[in-house]
Amino acid sequence: MRKKLSIILACSLSLGLVGCSSSSSSTSPTPTSGTKEPSKATDSPSKEKVTLTLLSHYVGETEKQFKPLIDRWNKENPDIQIKLQGVDFGELLPTIMTKQTAGQVADIVHVYTLWGGQMVKSKVLADAPDDVVEDVKANYPAAAVAASSINGKVFGYPTEVQSYGLFYNKRLLKDAGYDNPPKTWDEMLEMAQKIHKKDGSGKTTVQGFGFLRGYAGKVVQPFMGMMATAGGTLLSDDMKNSQLNSDAGKKTIEFYSKIFGKSGISDIGFDSTKGFSAGVVGMTIEAGWWAGSLKTVMKDNYKDVGAAPIPSPDGNTSSSLAYTWAFGVNSKSKNQDAAWKFLKWFNSQTIDDGLTPEGKFLLDAFNMVSSRKTDLETQKLKDKIAQDPITKTFTEILKTAKPEQNPSTGSEIQSILYKQIENMWTDKATPQSVIENANKDIQAKLVD
Known part of the structure; x- marks a missing residue:
């Protein structure tokens, strides 16, 4: 997954979306008490077909599980076609930033939320619509909401949420x-x-x-x-x-x-x-x-x-x-309304067994339960949690987990601490020097 943290360290890690008009995939999600279903996209259906690129770290076996859901959307929505582009996790951030600089942007980006600060600082991510913000805050655990937010503002849908x-x-x-x-x-x-x-x-x-x-x-x-x-x-x-x-x-x-x-x-x-x-x-x-x-x-x-x-x-x-991945829309996309329409379907609308497409994907690809409330309320995931003690344990852990913090220099800070710990483990540094040196270097990155 994510990471290899062995990682990971996390595909883990691990790791949902408005609507089709004439199939089970257009069914509204089970509403939670006191919350509203995200509204349908406000843009009028375009008679001219648009093709949106979705850039993610799903390759190999995970791509095979992801693609049928994309094909399902494409078949039911001929005016908005999704083209999946997968790259290895280690190449995803450089690919996003290189494409952004070159003007070859992906309309939908799947980001590790540690990069969120960098994404916003570099103006990669568009603001999420109000109905998406409301839906995310109502249907995901606090750690996932915090991780998929910058300066308190939600930028996308949490996907893989792992503790x-x-x-x-x-x-x-x-x-x-x-x-x-x-x-x-x-x-x-x-x-x-x-x-x-x-x-x-x-x-x-x-x-x-x-x-x-x-x-x-x-x-x-x-x-x-x-x-x-x-x-x-x-x-x-x-x-x-x-x-x-x-x-x-x-x-x-x-x-x-x-x-x-x-x-x-x-x-x-x-x-x-x-x-x-x-x-x-x-x-x-x-x-x-x-x-x-x-x-x-x-x-x-x-x-x-x-x-x-x-x-x-x-x-x-x-x-x-808790670390999180999230789907967001590129600020330079010329088809942002269409991109959010797809993401609302993928993350909030129900299909098989009452699951969202994201919930189905996580279960099929990673044997992982979605953190979305409407997915967790399905009998499918209730049975999964009841029958699998390890899944139940991690579902409970997530309730009190703290979100991974995402300053704009998050990746650099992680590398600083990693190198210092490895130095200690290989007898090149003492615990005291690790604290002093890493603390100083991390602080310098926060000032940059």
């Missing part, structure tokens, strides 16, 4: 004498040390706890999730100041120093991602979308996988980090 939690191997925990996952950071360290095993030569054969590695999001997003359980956020609410040197930040850096490196309990050379799938890692932190990948890879051994909220320092605080 972080603790994945654990029930068999390994039981073998070490534990029936339940940890609730505190100290319990997590204690359990990890009991689970950890080495062979006669000192080589790690079973890792008690390991963070996933590979790129910035994979390392930094779990960090922010843990920092949230300690009662803090990386940036101040107005995103003008770094808070890495706060008590919550210092506690989280200290915990990270106890996992890898000279003071760590785990072997940094042991691949936590592959190891968890192979059943030789006791615990790690990842976004809820990962469950779908594990189920595919682990097959029958997936029965050993459990999920729980991220432990907190005191065992009482419930929080996490």
Whole structure:
């Protein structure tokens, strides 16, 4: 998904839209109490066909699940045709910005909301219509609304909304004498040390706890999730100041120093991602979308996988980090009304089993439940949550998760912290120097 955070770190991550006139896809969504259904697009149907480009990170298998829904719209709306353009996640932001500069804009853009500040600063995104703003605020969790907003103003529809939690191997925990996952950071360290095993030569054969590695999001997003359980956020609410040197930040850096490196309990050379799938890692932190990948890879051994909220320092605080993707309309599109008409259909109108097209896509492509209220009220998703304890866990985690903050320099800030943590894990920096250096460099980016 998103990220690889192993990421991710999150397709996870993970990760809805007004209307057709003569099929089940034109059915209005189940209204929520006290809210209104988003109005139909105000533009008159054009007799001249327009073709809109939709730029997203959906490629390969996810594109195969996405395309039938696009084909469905195109068949039912001959005057507004959608052309899907998919690029790999790592190339999506550069592609958006390059096309914008060259004047070859995509009408609809699917953005990771960490980029939201940069998108608005560069005038990539158009303002969302009032009925879309009203619909988003009424039908999505607070974390998703905040993530898909800049300066308090909604810019698009949340799509993949993912929170972080603790994945654990029930068999390994039981073998070490534990029936339940940890609730505190100290319990997590204690359990990890009991689970950890080495062979006669000192080589790690079973890792008690390991963070996933590979790129910035994979390392930094779990960090922010843990920092949230300690009662803090990386940036101040107005995103003008770094808070890495706060008590919550210092506690989280200290915990990270106890996992890898000279003071760590785990072997940094042991691949936590592959190891968890192979059943030789006791615990790690990842976004809820990962469950779908594990189920595919682990097959029958997936029965050993459990999920729980991220432990907190005191065992009482419930929080996490939520990251979001969102659909928006390009400010330079010549067909903005038509683009919003499609997005309203995709994100707010109901089709199969009462789900929105976005809700159906998330379930089919990622085995992920939509965060939209009208989707969650369908029997299809109620049954899914009731029958799948991991899905239920992450649905609950999302209720108290804090949104990923999205200043215009969000990607650069993430890279700064990632490099400093990796330096600490490879014994090139101390926890104190990480706090001092990263805090200073992050603050400089907030002033830019």
